[in-house]
Amino acid sequence: MARVTLDRVHKVYPNGFEAVRPTSFQIEDGEFLVLVGPSGCGKSTLLRMIAGLEDITGGTLTIDGREVNSVGPADRDIAMVFQNYALYPHMTVRRNIAYGLANRGTPRDRIAAKVEEAARMLNLTDHLDRKPAQLSGGQRQRVAMGRAIVRDPALFLFDEPLSNLDAKLRNQMRIEIKALQRRLGVTSIYVTHDQVEAMTMADRIIVLNGGVIEQIGTPAEIYHSPASTFVASFMGAPPMNLIEAAFETGAVRLPDGTAVMDAPGGRSGPITLGIRPEDVRLGRGSATFDVALVEELGAHRLLHGKLSGQPFTAHALKESDATTGSHRIDLPFEALALFDRETGMRL
Amino acid sequence: MKRAGFDNPWLPILLLLPQLSIICLFFYWPAWQALRSSFFLEDPFGFGETFVGLQNYTRLWDSPQYMKNAWFTLWFSFLVTFFSLAIALLLAVKADTVLRGARTYRTLLMWVYAVAPPVAGFIALILFNQRWGPLTEAFAQFGWLLRVRLEYFDTAFAMIVASVWKQVPVNFIFFLSGLQSIPRAVREAALIDNRSGISRFWTVTFPLLAPTGFFLLIINITYSLFDTFGMIDTILRNNPGDQPVTLVYQVYLDGFRGQDIGGSSAQSVVLMVLVLALTVFQFRLVERRIHYT
Ligand SMILES: Nc1ncnc2c1ncn2[C@@H]1O[C@H](COP(=O)(O)OP(=O)(O)OP(=O)(O)O)[C@@H](O)[C@H]1O
Ligand SMILES: [Mg+2]
Numbered sequence: 001m002a003r004v005t006l007d008r009v010h011k012v013y014p015n016g017f018e019a020v021r022p023t024s025f026q027i028e029d030g031e032f033l034v035l036v037g038p039s040g041c042g043k044s045t046l047l048r049m050i051a052g053l054e055d056i057t058g059g060t061l062t063i064d065g066r067e068v069n070s071v072g073p074a075d076r077d078i079a080m081v082f083q084n085y086a087l088y089p090h091m092t093v094r095r096n097i098a099y100g101l102a103n104r105g106t107p108r109d110r111i112a113a114k115v116e117e118a119a120r121m122l123n124l125t126d127h128l129d130r131k132p133a134q135l136s137g138g139q140r141q142r143v144a145m146g147r148a149i150v151r152d153p154a155l156f157l158f159d160e161p162l163s164n165l166d167a168k169l170r171n172q173m174r175i176e177i178k179a180l181q182r183r184l185g186v187t188s189i190y191v192t193h194d195q196v197e198a199m200t201m202a203d204r205i206i207v208l209n210g211g212v213i214e215q216i217g218t219p220a221e222i223y224h225s226p227a228s229t230f231v232a233s234f235m236g237a238p239p240m241n242l243i244e245a246a247f248e249t250g251a252v253r254l255p256d257g258t259a260v261m262d263a264p265g266g267r268s269g270p271i272t273l274g275i276r277p278e279d280v281r282l283g284r285g286s287a288t289f290d291v292a293l294v295e296e297l298g299a300h301r302l303l304h305g306k307l308s309g310q311p312f313t314a315h316a317l318k319e320s321d322a323t324t325g326s327h328r329i330d331l332p333f334e335a336l337a338l339f340d341r342e343t344g345m346r347l
Numbered sequence: 348m349k350r351a352g353f354d355n356p357w358l359p360i361l362l363l364l365p366q367l368s369i370i371c372l373f374f375y376w377p378a379w380q381a382l383r384s385s386f387f388l389e390d391p392f393g394f395g396e397t398f399v400g401l402q403n404y405t406r407l408w409d410s411p412q413y414m415k416n417a418w419f420t421l422w423f424s425f426l427v428t429f430f431s432l433a434i435a436l437l438l439a440v441k442a443d444t445v446l447r448g449a450r451t452y453r454t455l456l457m458w459v460y461a462v463a464p465p466v467a468g469f470i471a472l473i474l475f476n477q478r479w480g481p482l483t484e485a486f487a488q489f490g491w492l493l494r495v496r497l498e499y500f501d502t503a504f505a506m507i508v509a510s511v512w513k514q515v516p517v518n519f520i521f522f523l524s525g526l527q528s529i530p531r532a533v534r535e536a537a538l539i540d541n542r543s544g545i546s547r548f549w550t551v552t553f554p555l556l557a558p559t560g561f562f563l564l565i566i567n568i569t570y571s572l573f574d575t576f577g578m579i580d581t582i583l584r585n586n587p588g589d590q591p592v593t594l595v596y597q598v599y600l601d602g603f604r605g606q607d608i609g610g611s612s613a614q615s616v617v618l619m620v621l622v623l624a625l626t627v628f629q630f631r632l633v634e635r636r637i638h639y640t
Contacts, residue, residue, distance in 0.1 A: 052538075052539075053538065053539075074541060075542060080539055084532055086535065086536040088551060089533070099537075100539070103541040
């Protein structure tokens with residue numbers, strides 16, 4: 001159980017590439033923090049710096065009030081679950097789970113008890129004497145979890161632990177990991193590029209892009225008030241609609257001139273207008289949405305087409321009689337997000 | 348899977364013929380000849396032979412010279428194998444941290460492997476030269492006056508050093524690629540689980556290197572027994588006197604120099620049995636037990 005603080009931590013690789021720009025944030029005791037972002041944005045680098053597997057180029061990292069910049073990975077009181085599990089192929093499941101404890105001088109009977117307990121928790125009791133090669137992907141994943149939890153660390157680190165599993169297993173493990181973390185109350189940092197995992201598991205999400213934090217917030221904050229067009233388009237499936245618009249004659253107008261809201265404070269110039277597909281109201285309003293394709297998803301439908309010449313998606317309930325062709329739509333004022341066209345930042 | 352078939356039953360045999368004839372000509376036939384000759388006493392001038400049963404073998408057993416060389420061979424093989432493997436492993440572990448992924452270095456290091464055994468012996472002779480050899484001088488600093496080719500122990504020492512020196516690069520290359528094929532995440536997991544580098548090496552790295560290690564063990568035993576011939580010959584300058592020789596070299600001495608065809612054939616048979624045992628050991632123990640997927 002620990003609070004983790006990063007103060008202007010950054011990373012420059014030996015080849016001169018700056019993978020993580022100076023980054024500061026704090027993780028509270030028992031919090032489940034998810035680091036999300038596209039491939040290559042520096043998520044793993046950041047996590048590996050916290051684990052001690054990668055040198056910290058600058059800034060300070062504190063775990064529970066102790067600066068750990070130059071402390072080795074084994075002495076940081078952390079446990080990590082890797083993407084490809086990183087089990088020791090020559091050890092049985094039992095030895096894999098016990099290895100970290102044995103090296104810390106835990107008495108034998110205590111190790112045995114903890115391994116048994118973890119195995120029971122993770123449904124591995126029948127497989128304790130097998131080698132990792134004799135296990136399925138999901139079981140290996142559980143062993144990796146077991147190895148982490150028996151240690152009772154102050155901090156769990158996960159680097160895309162579910163990305164090698166099939167969709168069904170991934171959903172199941174996602175729930176199990178989250179429940180386990182709740183039960184144990186261990187501070188956790190979880191790296192993923194899957195925004196569904198991020199939304200469902202996190203207490204707070206950090207959206208990373210190109211080595212820079214785009215936004216920190218709860219899943220609801222990230223979803224409903226994205227700080228930039230990047231966050232808006234990264235989170236949510238389908239993502240937020242982003243339409244080019246402008247402040248003109250006291251209103252925000254689409255390129256075809258339709259006014260969608262009053263402009264605050266008489267501003268002018270180009271902006272980007274954002275709205276989530278499910279916030280679009282169909283059937284009435286001032287804008288015209290040309291639907292080209294209706295996507296049937298069972299629980300609801302997605303209408304794809306053009307709004308004022310730009311790609312647009314709207315969400316339709318399953319009882320609505322959505323068809324292709326022109327629809328009148330309303331973009332409710334409260335659901336709109338305005339972004340600077342140049343910087344992509346929220347206005 | 349589709350099974351390939353031959354319309355003409357003679358075709359596969361025809362295709363195998365070159366390979367089979369080479370095996371027969373260069374392996375089975377000489378082996379058979381050696382086995383046969385080992386039961387005969389042959390006239391050195393080729394005027395006939397007498398069947399003597401196992402006498403050639405008992406003669407070996409009773410010969411103090413042969414038994415002395417057998418012991419020497421045993422120690423020689425053990426020490427050469429041990430040091431070739433140990434030094435190469437140590438270097439590979441050190442290099443691994445520096446060289447991760449740098450393949451050019453590997454190729455560079457591989458060059459030493461191309462040194463022919465007699466050349467290795469020649470280089471050893473230069474290093475251990477009585478008057479101006481750098482190694483002789485270095486040991487003289489510590490008060491050890493090396494007299495290679497004169498003192499039994501010193502000659503043995505030079506042979507072992509030269510053999511190890513020649514074999515280390517090969518082992519190094521294999522160990523290095525073995526080390527580099529251990530997944531990075533597994534090493535990192537160990538880094539988190541175990542703070543002691545030495546303990547990490549023995550509990551994670553070394554077991555994962557075991558397949559490479561066992562393969563090299565067999566290669567090195569074979570090397571120390573058979574491939575050191577040229578090097579030994581160069582060091583002894585064809586004149587062994589009472590200096591140490593390995594059993595393979597003894598076969599050559601007795602057969603070609605001593606014209607004792609029967610005795611040297613018996614020695615060859617002993618060596619063949621040894622190789623056979625080694626092969627069985629490899630297949631039985633190693634291939635079955637040491638592999639992970
Ligand atoms: N050892 C290294 N040397 C130089 N650059 C590196 C090194 N490791 C990673 N990088 C670069 O740093 C950036 C961030 O890498 P990182 O592995 O943190 O990405 P990531 O966000 O985890 O991506 P993914 O989702 O694909 O795992 C990438 O552009 C990568 O190419
Ligand atoms: Mg990554």
